[in-house]
Amino acid sequence: MNWIDIGHIDDIPERGARLVKTHAGCVAVFRTASDEVFAASDRCPHKGGPLSEGIVHGNKVTCPLHNWVFSLETGEAQGADEGVIATYPIRVDGGRLFLDITELAARSAA
Amino acid sequence: MTEKLVVIGAGMASGRMLEHLFDANPDAYDVTLFNAEPRGNYNRLMLSPVLSGDKTYDEIVTHDDDWYAANGVTCRFGERVLGIDRERKMVVGEKGEVAYDKLVFGTGSNPFIIPLPGHDLDGVIPYRDLEDTEAMMQLGDKPGAKAVVIGGGLLGLEAAAGMAARGVDVTVVHIMGHLMERQLDEAAGYLLRKSLTDKGITVLCQANSKEIVGENGRVKALMLDDGTELPCDLLVMAVGIRPNIALAQDTGLATGKGIHVDDQMVTSDPSIFALGECVEHNGAIFGLVAPLYDQAKVLAKTLLGEEATFVNKEVSTKLKVTGCDLFSAGDFAEAANREDIVFRDPARGVYKRLVLEGNRIVGAVMYGDTGDGAWFYNHIKDGTDVAEMRDTLIFGPAFQGGATADPLAAVAALPDDAEICGCNGVCKGTIVQAIEAGAGDLAAVRATTKASNSCGTCTGLVEQVLAATLGDDFQMPTAQPMCGCTDHTHEDVRRLIKSQELKSQPAVWQELGWKTVNGCHVCRPAVNFYLLADWPLDYMDDPQSRFVNERNHANIQKDGTYSVMPRMWGGMTDANELRAIADAADKYGAVVKVTGGQRIDLLGVKKEDLPAIWRDLNAAGMVSGHAYSKGLRTVKTCVGSEWCRFGTQDSTGLGIKLEKLLWGSWTPHKVKLGVSGCPRNCAEATCKDVGVVCVDSGYQISVAGAAGMEVKETEALVAVKTEDEVLEWVTAFIQLYRERAKYLDRPYKWVAKVGLDWVKDKLADAVTRADLVERFEISQSVYRTDPWAAEVAKSERYAPLANLMLEAAE
Numbered sequence: 006m007n008w009i010d011i012g013h014i015d016d017i018p019e020r021g022a023r024l025v026k027t028h029a030g031c032v033a034v035f036r037t038a039s040d041e042v043f044a045a046s047d048r049c050p051h052k053g054g055p056l057s058e059g060i061v062h063g064n065k066v067t068c069p070l071h072n073w074v075f076s077l078e079t080g081e082a083q084g085a086d087e088g089v090i091a092t093y094p095i096r097v098d099g100g101r102l103f104l105d106i107t108e109l110a111a112r113s114a115a
Numbered sequence: 116m117t118e119k120l121v122v123i124g125a126g127m128a129s130g131r132m133l134e135h136l137f138d139a140n141p142d143a144y145d146v147t148l149f150n151a152e153p154r155g156n157y158n159r160l161m162l163s164p165v166l167s168g169d170k171t172y173d174e175i176v177t178h179d180d181d182w183y184a185a186n187g188v189t190c191r192f193g194e195r196v197l198g199i200d201r202e203r204k205m206v207v208g209e210k211g212e213v214a215y216d217k218l219v220f221g222t223g224s225n226p227f228i229i230p231l232p233g234h235d236l237d238g239v240i241p242y243r244d245l246e247d248t249e250a251m252m253q254l255g256d257k258p259g260a261k262a263v264v265i266g267g268g269l270l271g272l273e274a275a276a277g278m279a280a281r282g283v284d285v286t287v288v289h290i291m292g293h294l295m296e297r298q299l300d301e302a303a304g305y306l307l308r309k310s311l312t313d314k315g316i317t318v319l320c321q322a323n324s325k326e327i328v329g330e331n332g333r334v335k336a337l338m339l340d341d342g343t344e345l346p347c348d349l350l351v352m353a354v355g356i357r358p359n360i361a362l363a364q365d366t367g368l369a370t371g372k373g374i375h376v377d378d379q380m381v382t383s384d385p386s387i388f389a390l391g392e393c394v395e396h397n398g399a400i401f402g403l404v405a406p407l408y409d410q411a412k413v414l415a416k417t418l419l420g421e422e423a424t425f426v427n428k429e430v431s432t433k434l435k436v437t438g439c440d441l442f443s444a445g446d447f448a449e450a451a452n453r454e455d456i457v458f459r460d461p462a463r464g465v466y467k468r469l470v471l472e473g474n475r476i477v478g479a480v481m482y483g484d485t486g487d488g489a490w491f492y493n494h495i496k497d498g499t500d501v502a503e504m505r506d507t508l509i510f511g512p513a514f515q516g517g518a519t520a521d522p523l524a525a526v527a528a529l530p531d532d533a534e535i536c537g538c539n540g541v542c543k544g545t546i547v548q549a550i551e552a553g554a555g556d557l558a559a560v561r562a563t564t565k566a567s568n569s570c571g572t573c574t575g576l577v578e579q580v581l582a583a584t585l586g587d588d589f590q591m592p593t594a595q596p597m598c599g600c601t602d603h604t605h606e607d608v609r610r611l612i613k614s615q616e617l618k619s620q621p622a623v624w625q626e627l628g629w630k631t632v633n634g635c636h637v638c639r640p641a642v643n644f645y646l647l648a649d650w651p652l653d654y655m656d657d658p659q660s661r662f663v664n665e666r667n668h669a670n671i672q673k674d675g676t677y678s679v680m681p682r683m684w685g686g687m688t689d690a691n692e693l694r695a696i697a698d699a700a701d702k703y704g705a706v707v708k709v710t711g712g713q714r715i716d717l718l719g720v721k722k723e724d725l726p727a728i729w730r731d732l733n734a735a736g737m738v739s740g741h742a743y744s745k746g747l748r749t750v751k752t753c754v755g756s757e758w759c760r761f762g763t764q765d766s767t768g769l770g771i772k773l774e775k776l777l778w779g780s781w782t783p784h785k786v787k788l789g790v791s792g793c794p795r796n797c798a799e800a801t802c803k804d805v806g807v808v809c810v811d812s813g814y815q816i817s818v819a820g821a822a823g824m825e826v827k828e829t830e831a832l833v834a835v836k837t838e839d840e841v842l843e844w845v846t847a848f849i850q851l852y853r854e855r856a857k858y859l860d861r862p863y864k865w866v867a868k869v870g871l872d873w874v875k876d877k878l879a880d881a882v883t884r885a886d887l888v889e890r891f892e893i894s895q896s897v898y899r900t901d902p903w904a905a906e907v908a909k910s911e912r913y914a915p916l917a918n919l920m921l922e923a924a925e
Contacts, residue, residue, distance in 0.1 A: 011917035020633065020659040023916035034916060038633050055675055058663040060636040067636035069663040069671065074636070085541070085565030106919060 008096060008103040014042060015100065022057035022066070029109050032093060033057035034102065035077050037064055043077035044095040044104060050088040120144035120418065121206050121215040123196050123362070128391030128407040129221030130156035130177055135415030137186050143419060146188045147213050149206070152244055153193030155183065160404060162248045166277030172245060199366040201384060217418060220363055220374055220382070220389035224356035224402075229265070233327030238334035239350045242274045247351075254349050255281025262286075263337045263347040265324055267294040271353035272311065278349075279316050286317040286345050288324060288337065298443040302457075303466050303482040310439050310464065319343075358393045358400055373400045378424045380414040390414050399427050439464075440481075442488035445495045446470070447478030458509045459534040459542075467509055474502040487511030526579040535576050541566035543580055550584045557581065562599055598637035600629050605641065605857040612645050618653045620646065620660070634660075641858035644745070644781060648853045651894035656781075664743035667913075668902050669725055678718045679705070679728055681737035682778065685752045685770035685790075686713030695735030703728050712749035712787065714740050726910030729903035738778075738901035745859070746781045747788075747849075750774040751799065755792030755809065764809035766792035769838055773807075776842060777849065779899040780891070783856040783865070786849060801829045804862040805845055810834075814841045818848055818874070819866040827863055830871050832878070847884040850891040851877060 017023045017036040024047060025032045031047035033056050041064065047057050054070030064077045074083040080092040096103040122129050125148055136143065148155070154176075161175035183190050191208055198207045199218070206213045226241030228234055240247050251274060254260045260283045264275045267289025275285045287294075293304030294311075308318050325340040327350060336346045358373035369375040369383035373395030380388050390410040392401055401407055406427055416423035447470045458467040463483060469491065470478035475498050479491040490512045494501060501508055510528075529535075531544030541564050549563040560577055561567055567574040582589045596602050603611070608627065617623050623642050624633060634642060643660035658666045669677035681696065696715055700707050703724050705717035720728055729739075741748060750773050753759065755766030770790040777786075789800030790807045800806030802822035806829045808815045813836040817829035833844055851874065856865035866874060878884055906913075 009917075009919060011919070016911075016916055018659055018912075023912075025917045025919060026915050027919040031915075055663075055671075058667070058671065060639060060662070061659065062635045062639060063632040065635075072636060084562075104917075104919070 006105055007107040009106050011102050011104050013100050014040065014097060014102060017042070020061040022059070022061065024055075024057045025104065027104075027106065027109055031055075031057075032104070032109070033066075034095065034104075035061055035066060037061060037077070042095055042097055042102060044093040045075070045077060045080055046090040046092075048090070049073055049075075050082075050090060051086070056090065117142065117145045118216040119147070119214055120217045120219065121147045121149070121213055122219045122221055123149045123206070124221035124223055124391070124393075125150035125152070125154075125156045125178075125192070126221050126223045126391055127156065127159055127177070127404060128223075128411050129219060131408050131411035132219070132221070132390060132414050133178075133186070133188070135412055136418060139415060139419055141186065144217070146186070147206075147215075148183070148188050148190050148192075149194060149196050149208060150190075150192045151195050152246075154245070155179070155190060155192060157245070159244075162242075162245070163273040163277055165245075166248050166251055166274065167280040168252075196362060199362070201366065201387075204386065216386065218387045219414070219418075220368075220387065220393055221391045222359040222362060222389075222393045224392035225359045226352065227355045227357050228352055229324065229354060231324055231327050233329050233334070234352075236327055236329040236334045236350075237332055238348065239327060239352065242270050242351050242353045243356075250349065251278050251283075251351065252281065254278060254283050257348065260284065260349070261345075261347045262349045262351065263288060263345050264351045264353060265337070266351075266353035266355070267291065267318070267320065268297070268353065268355070269295060271351070272307075274351045274353055275316050276311070276314065278351075279314050283349075284315075286319065286347075287311070288322045288339070288345070289318070289320050290323060292321055294318065294320070295441070298480075299441065299482070300447055300468060300480050302459075302468065303441065303443075303480050306464055306466055306482045307439060307441070356392065356402060358395065360393060363389070363393070371395050371398075378413075378426075379417045380410055380425060381417065388414055388417065396425065396427060440483060440485040442481040442485035443479065444488070444492045445476070445478035447480050453477070456505075456509045457534075460530055460532045463530065463532065469509060471501070471505075474500045474505070476501060476508075526576060527583040535580060536564075536566035546577060546580050547584050550581060555581075555585065555589070556595075558596055558599070597641060598635055600631040600634050600638050601627060603627055608642065609645050609649075609855075609857075612642075612649055618646065618650045620657065636662075644783065644858050647781060648894070651897050656898075665745070667722065667725065668729075668739055668743060668906055669720070670743045672718065674719075676719045676721055677725060678708075678716050678742070679720050679725065679732075680710065680714050680716045680740040680742035681732050682740040682774075683714050683737075684774050685750055685767050687752075687767060687771065688715075692735055692737055695732060695737065699728050699731050702731070710742070710749075712742075713751050714742065714749060716742065723914045725913050726907045730907045733901070733904055733907065739903045741778065744781065745784050746779070746786065747774070747777040748785050750777075750788040750790060751803070752790045753792045753797035755790075759792055761795060762792035762809070763811050764792060764814065764838075766790045766798065766807075766809050769807065769809075769814075769841060770798075772838065772842060773845060776846060776895075779901075780849070780853070780895060781898060782849065782853050783858050784861045786852075786862065788845070802826065803829065805829075805848060807841055807845070813837065816841060816844055816848075819863040819871065821861060821863045823861075825863070830866070832871075832875065843884060843888055844878065846891050847878050847887040848874070850887040850894075853891075853894075854887075 011025050019036055020038050022033045022035045025034055032044055033047040035043045047055055049056055049068040051073050052070055054068040056066050056068055058069045059066040065074050067074050073086050075090055080090040082088040093109050094105050156178040158175045158177050164170040165172055194209045196206055196208055204215050206215055226243045240250055262278050262283050262285050264271045264287045267287050275287045279285045293301050294307050311318055323340040324337055326338040327334055328336040328338055334350045336344050337350060338344050360370045360374055363370055363374045374382055374389040374393050376382055376389050376394045376396055380390050382389050391407050410425055413423040413425040452472055454471045456469045465483035468480045469476050476494045481488055529543050533543045535541055535543050545564050546560055546566055549560055554560045554563050567577045597605055611627055615626055617626055639660040643657050646654040647656050664670050669679050671677055700717055703720050706719050708716040708718055710716050750770040752767045752770030756762035756764055757767055773788055786804045788805045789798040789803040791798040791800045792809050794808055800808050802820040806817045806820060815834045816832045818832045820829035821827040835841055852862050
């Protein structure tokens, strides 16, 4: 476990996302309307669209390129689309956000 | 005395040529025919059926001994030609000389052998003649025999399939990404590979051969450069052919890739001719049989002193590989200005793809069902305008019944496995099942199958499937709910937002019974627009309900960079602005593009650089050009009476006034204007959402044009006398559009729905017009502002939240 402070929850717009650059690729950190925070791969498995630029609705995000919708909880594509994005553990502590970069590297390598 | 004709090579081309010659004049020549193979003419194309056992050699002989005897041909088969003495006009064979008056080269081609280490081992063969075929046939007699074929083109695959049919364990090694890449696209190549795999053939693509391994002088295995070793008893190289020009070179004839011939098939020596795979004509060499037969016809006439000209026509390839029908013609590479029409039927293994440029077919690839190939090929050759039959084009001529062509019949006739929605790969059967399980309308079909849920171009097809399945129970829908989050239509939602005074998103979700927490990517941008259009002072625009371009005030490009376009009022700029643009292009590494709307676009800007480039452009006095918005884009103008000798009014000045009035306003979809200074209409105003054409007596305002997916001329709204009236009418029209139209309907679509007369009635009333203008001004008190300046203050939002690349990975 190696939790790295990546910023404050208020740095992310509600129903929005920000990008974190990592050795394992770009990670999108989402904040929902109910202030839940999720971390997932920024790359849509369909055509590589940047998911951090998508519209966040409920606990889902819609890819800005071709409207694939992903659950931020499971990473799975919704509806009839098939695909999955990697999701990563993220911790909120007093408003600060922490990503486990050990886990990040491990999951990306898998 | 009869002239002497010597022909070297008894191939398909020379055989056909002799037939034409004897048909026309059996007594013209005394013919001697040399052939290095110990036999006469046979149909080389039919070697594959011989290999697979479907035919015998005797069945593929085209000219037998009787034919040669009847036509008085002296046959010197199995005898090589050693040289030609052009001075004495003498062919020197292994068994003696023959004099000629006319000489024909039909020496064909040699298979190309890759000079891999070990290529000269026993058991390494090409696939060219009957001997090669027999070697492969014999392998089938040996239990557990293995063969490797290098080359995934037509010949290689036929060799592989033929040996596999005889029980040989065959592996095909192909260097390219898919099989038969010259004739097939990737999808068809995939289907072909699948069918070969089903026949037990192993196919390796993108495989590089490194070395042929031998034992006691005989092939044992093929080594690939990734270290894979493929054991084999026979290795067949089928990687292409080269014109056989050695004898011609020795003879001193002009050669390049092949023996040079003119349009009459004459070589550089007027007594010597050539045809077939050994020739080069206008830089082209030949491998398919159709042009060779044309050459045979031409040469026969030339030899008889008649006029004939060989023309190398574009050919289509219709092939049967291992029982799979293939067809390809024209050019089927992807390009920006090309569109595909694709039909797939996975169960039958059918794939058809037409490549269109504008309304013309430029290429076709078909797999599995090639019955319509010739018909498509004709349209490619003729450059037929296929706009009229585009809807049913892919179904072929059977569905092109002129006026009776009925798309519904075509859809009804489709098999269940036919793909309807290409984006999401949904076939007809899936849709029909969903309908039978209760999905009675388009929305339900979308929700359950995803068909027509992406680009939407198949919506009509899906509705036709609904109609065909439900029959009279189905009514083509008039009103669709906004999306799966609600049962209300766009029109309902607009009406209820006003009548119930809903002024926030949560109010809409709650009061209108939304089924989701906070909408989705379909409804939220629409609701955001309706709220800000109706309650400009109460509702604050929500960037998180906007698509990426509007949220980032720039257009995202396919590589994730953005394009930045500063506003140039009425298309006017000056040296200072251009300098600032040039500096910005240098500083941020942008590519510069002049747009169709008289603006300059800076492409390739990184997201994190956006605030900085905006700040630089702001400093030079420029503001956002809103090239990304569902809002006012550009007002295109001509130079008008200020400069032009034909100009009737100051079109540039009016354009600038309109743009300064309207900029920053959000609209249901983008809005483009044009102002032309005279009816010559250089600003192309009559295909814009709003067009103004200046005339001596004043201004003609027309609306609802389009020049995108659809092209449509504007329709006259009103003619007015003064600039102020133009500003009033245009503002009123745009405000009416903002208040009434469905999100993502361009003005021409909205006007088509409500009717131009209704729009005219509304705007003709001076009080209504004034109210509309007033409401527009209230809205503009909030939105007539430069978003770039505001965003520069929030520049940290454009940078990554964190960069862990700097952290040590553990």
